[in-house]
Amino acid sequence: MFLLLMFSSGAAIFSNNHLYATNQQKVSGIVLDQATGGPLIGVNVVIEGTNNGTVTGINGEFELAISSDSVMLVFSYVGFLEEKKQVVAGNYIEVFLTPSLESLNEVLVIGYGTQKEKNITGAVSYMKSEDLEEMAVTGIDQTLQGRMAGVVITQNSAAPGGAVSVRVRGTTSGTSNEPLYVIDGLPVYNDNSLSANLSPSGGGQSQSIMASINPSDIESISVLKDAAATSIYGSRGANGVVLITTKRAKEGQTRIIFDAYKGVQVISKRYDLLNAREFAQLSKDAALNDGFRPYEGNDETWPDIPSFINPDLVEQQLGEGTDWQDEILRTGQMENYQLSILSGNNKSRYSIMAGFYNQEGIIKKSDFKRYNLRTNANTNVADWLEVGTSVAISRSESNIVPTDGVEGTSAIIAPALSYLPVISPRNSNGFYNVGTPAYFARLSNPLIGINLNDNSTRNNRVMGNIFANVDILKDLTYKINFGIDYNDNEGSLYAPRYTQAGVNPSESFRWKQNNVENMWLLENTLNWNKTIRDKHVFDLLAGYSAQEFRTEREFIAVEGFPNEFNTTLSNASTVRGSTGGGFAEYALISSFGRVNYNYSEKYLFTFTLRRDGSSRFGSANRYGIFPSFSAGWRLTEEPFLPLPESINDLKLRYSYGKSGNQEIGNYSSSVNMYPPEIAYAFGDTKLLGTWPLTIPNEALGWEETTQHNIGLDLGLLNSRFELTLDVYDKLTDGVLVLLRPPLLAGYADEYWKNSGIIQNRGIEALLSGRIISRGIFSWSSDFNFSINRNTIVSYPNGENNGFPFELDENGRIGLTLIKNDEPLGNFYGLKTDGIFTSQEQIQAHSKDGELIQPLAQVGDIIFVDHNNDGVIDANDRVVLGNAFPDAVFGFTNRFSYKSRIVLSVFLFAQTGNEVYNHTRAVLENLSGDRNQTTQVLNRWQSPQNPGDGVTPRATKYDNNSNRRPYTDRWIEDGSFLRLRNVTLTYNIPEKYFDKISLSTAKVYITGQNLFTLTNYSGFDPEISSNGQNAYFPGYDLGGYPQAKSVLAGISVTF
């Protein structure tokens, strides 16, 4: 091709000279790439209506002799839109060619292969590498947020390396709802729950297992959404499939790319907390309201805390007091360095990528580091044999400060916010203040947990595969692929004796866990590609694979160290409790096939079929079959349809099929014996005994999702505007439910059964356009939205079976009920109706002469007796909101000036979701024994000073249960609009680095989360303290606060 160009160019120059000889007039100019601003070499420049023309030279410039004063020139170049320009003789013109973005011919990665976008009949979202590059994030899962219609990403924890939840088209499962990740053909382990276990200290903060993969290595991401696309992954496809392809070198290319960025982070929002005087006043009010004495400053171990009898004196002595947010927060930092070398010739191609990422979180001590190395190589051993490999090695290290959780755990956010402002971080001897005076709630100094606990995880991961492509016949290719994923996690906690995490406060202890996961995959596929008579295009796939996964885990807790310096395992004198661990494995054998057929790229059909055998399924139900069918009709190819000229592409799609979710646990179908324990004595010796734990369920199987999808792809004005619209209906049958065996069966333990039905229906759309693309300025825009509605169609016994429905003391569960015909994620609780402002009002709040709230006083909360039975109890609970958003939006705009300066702005929004703000329930409990937000300054204080009418009086004992957790007081609207990312890039003109053999260079500055519009009162509405748990989403137990960050970077290519 290159040679051909040279040749034609030479010919053109020759003819050019010829014309020049006969006429003295000429035009000249330069042809530039609209997208990059760079010169285009070898562009054909032809005078319209003639064969006379030339091509652009090495600088993109051309000169052409013309025979008249003015001509129309036609500029054409492969991959770019044709451009026409009227030129006057003697002028120099600047011409920008717009990349044709022939996305219709773009090839997308699908399961076990690729397909032209225009021929795809399923619902597939994909992400361009430029979007990928803009986001400075730790994990690939985070990059997807807001970019794809129908893919909803929630950051469970904003901690460095923190986990995210990924939901493709809603929540379908009672077990795992995370999609399957396939990296370069290797389905990998993505269960964050095991990494969460790495910290014994609670805190609910899980680390993302995907954080071990460097986002900079990635070339493209496709997300398969409907059954037509996912059923090729059978029993693992129901939650969607994320296909990730890493960068590989192309033929004839040698590039060395160096990227670096560095930035800072600060907390994006803080709580306004009471200062020392306000707190003292509140504490005094709370005591006096209940007839107790205020704190009188008489605790001998706390000489620095004055009496609260006169709060003004507290201010005189302590000033504002301590804002504990200041104590635990810092300015975070992040930096990333990546060096990539890509090189290839017609025989071999390789890429080597090495990176280092380092983040120091905004909470002191929390951090995340990742070192990674990737090598991808392919070589053509013979003209019929290509061999290749991908190997990625990474190590990540993280110091964890547990955040999510309530007082009494080692989590630090809620306790730090409620720790007393009258206590200073250190006492007069320079030691940390520990605890609180006995008068107040038992809280711990969060700095002790941060600074003295050592809570860390380390992860080593090796992921790689080797494959061979064999061309058996002209159209028939065989591929064999063998891959492994080895993941070694280590968690360690050291808790000195005076920190909360030590279970026994008198002893320091160390806890250590090791968790090793091993996976291997062997996969064989045959591919047959054939076009018959230019119209019948066949692409057939048949495959067979076997996969085995194994995890081993062990842990130990020790105590009894000689001192606080020798705290390794070997220095401990005793083992605390028993050591433990676990072992689990599963195996999967699959065969699969796909038929793609199209007639003249007009009528498109795809059939897929997969048969999965899984060791996780019961013996009576070992194999599952997952078929799908889809069809597409490209109306623009129909000559008889009178479509307007402006429509260059119109495709209707329909698909139907089944896919499954095999995340049902490893041995759930088989029944274990009760671990032998002392059961009886036949004589004088105690004997062990055992019995079956529960009823066997040999029919246990996958959760099966049947999905219909109707889609439309529209391209307007030569694909300048594109619309993709999908409507789907997903019905998941056999949702796993934990059931109590019938009492008559005589088993005590619960068993798993496929018995729920959950439906998800939704609409998603992606609209993209090059709104302005002429001249020196361009503006392109991507807008996507998705709406998903979830319904529990059927659940055993109609509701809530097997799930705790009362709120536990940690506020962690409860609130959320499962009911037929209602969506998952509903919050249930009591409604409130402001506060009692008079005694008469309390009297009037009665039923048949009996007071509904007999213990209430003026200034207490009014609870609504919903069922009108005269008692406030669990039967008065109503739906207070839902944790899932009504709609999610992503809006990306990219502005380019002369292709030199590019500004991209990415907005992300979700609406209609509620959050249970447990942190606020603590920070507005008005007990006076812990710090509060300034909202409590609006409390009822007296009939003359009734406050805002919503905030109740201060009370130490709270006889009316104003602060009970399950009420609408703590359910808040979690809608938000966030400026997720702004990046300003300057592409340095080549003329500045011609001499130093750079081919491109850019510098950029990025701001992330610069603002968030929300009514949510907590740190951030995007939170899920219960992680990926399907049943209890939307809980804020004091998560790691979101940060806003600014960073600057450079990227150069040699």
Add this chain to the structure above:
Amino acid sequence: MKYLTIILLSLILLGCSEDFLVRNDPTSMNVSSFYQTENDFLLALAGTYNVLIRGDNYNRTFWQYYTIASDDAQPGDDIDFVSLYGQDMDNFTVKTDNVVALNVFASNYIGIARANTTLNRAQNSGLNQNFVDEIVAECKFLRSLYYFNLIRTFGDVPLITKEVTDPDLVDIPRTDKLRIYEELIIPDLTEISSVLPETRTNENKARATSGAAKALLVKIYLTIAEENQQYYSAARDLALEIINDDTYALEPSFKDIFTRENEFGQESIFEINHISGEEYYQREGFGQGVTQPQRNGLGSYYNIAYSPRFKGPAKAGDSLGAFSFSGWGFAAPTTSFDPRNDLYSVPEGTSLVELYDENDERKSATILDYYNEAEEMGIPVDKSISPYNIKKYDDWEESMNGEADDNYILLRLADVYLMFAEADNEVNNGPSTEAYKYLNQVRRRAFGLDINTPSEVDYENLTYDTFLDAVYLERRLELAFEGHRWFDLVRRPERAIEVMLAHGKTNISRDRLVLPIPQYVIDETQGVIAQNEGYD
């Protein structure tokens, strides 16, 4: 080369067999790989016996029911228990959501399931036939006992005799109780009384013997004979067989029966073996919302659950300052003159306490006269609590944590003597010499007399009716708090109603002689299991 490569690669395709997909948890024993060796079956057998010591079976809940329902005891000083369930059981106002009823129902089906599974698996194990026969026989003994307890507590119950492998298999209605007796229990017990050994070595002394099977069968014959008189002679004959078997003999002294030294003594036919120890942990009970200790090592609850709820010395001889002792006071012996309040008193002449003769040694071995005893020990008497407590299992040497060593004797020879006397009186329509002999031997021992020498406490010159009354009285005095009184009344419904009415229980009726089927079970089977008459 090309084709060689293809062939080599294709070979990699092969080699995955079906076994690849069979994975068992190596950290646990799987049901499908268990039940192979004799040791496996001994573990399973211990698990089947284990139900006897569960807190929701004899070791508390079941005991509570039959003790409090009878005229021997009423709810004690545990306020929660009394207000929740105890009062209802005492007054025959039990409701269908009663957790005690639920736990008794559930725990016996747990026992039945374990027995079914163990015996089914043993029969198919291919192990040594003698070993299998013995395992099967013991499972049948335990299964008979669990069914017997279910039937006499609830009436007709669903009959399950196989390992349950499908939840739908137990969605079955109740089977007529006589059918369960005649088609399952009686043939099983008859069969195993020739399979089980007559005596056991010391290491196996708690395991069922042929005598235990026979004694249980006598009790069952007696239970169904009210409806089918022919069983009286069966009961009489089988009881005599046990009596004439020199394996068993009465203890010379009544109080020796319950001492630690005399566990599995000469009079004992079957007893639940408790051993104190450290293991103590709680598991969620089957009752909704109620957490109950269910497995607690092998210790017994009899002393802590029924000991007085007062503070006293940790054990006898401790200094008075050591006020650390407190029982739970779930049940207290009835009395006609409770000094606290008339409400606690039952009609005169119907309380256990006043029925004992002054010289009857059984009284002091059965009942703790707390006010007097405390005074003697110099403990300040707390007169807000029940004056009497159950003493049979009150081992003051034990710590009060549910870890006592007291065994619970289910079947003993004196019971068989009295069953013989009753059956014989029925067969002959009046007492024979033999009937007098065994009734009087029991009575003489209670007064510390030689059992073979006629005495002034002997019964004589009785009619059929008065002899039956005498047997009932002796059974009540002799076997108090051993689990017989209530069921002795129930098996003769007219007597039961008469006695309980006289005892002041005006709610008693034929319907109230059984507990309601727990509503939980009716809901779970969606009504396939019907409720007992008179409950809704």
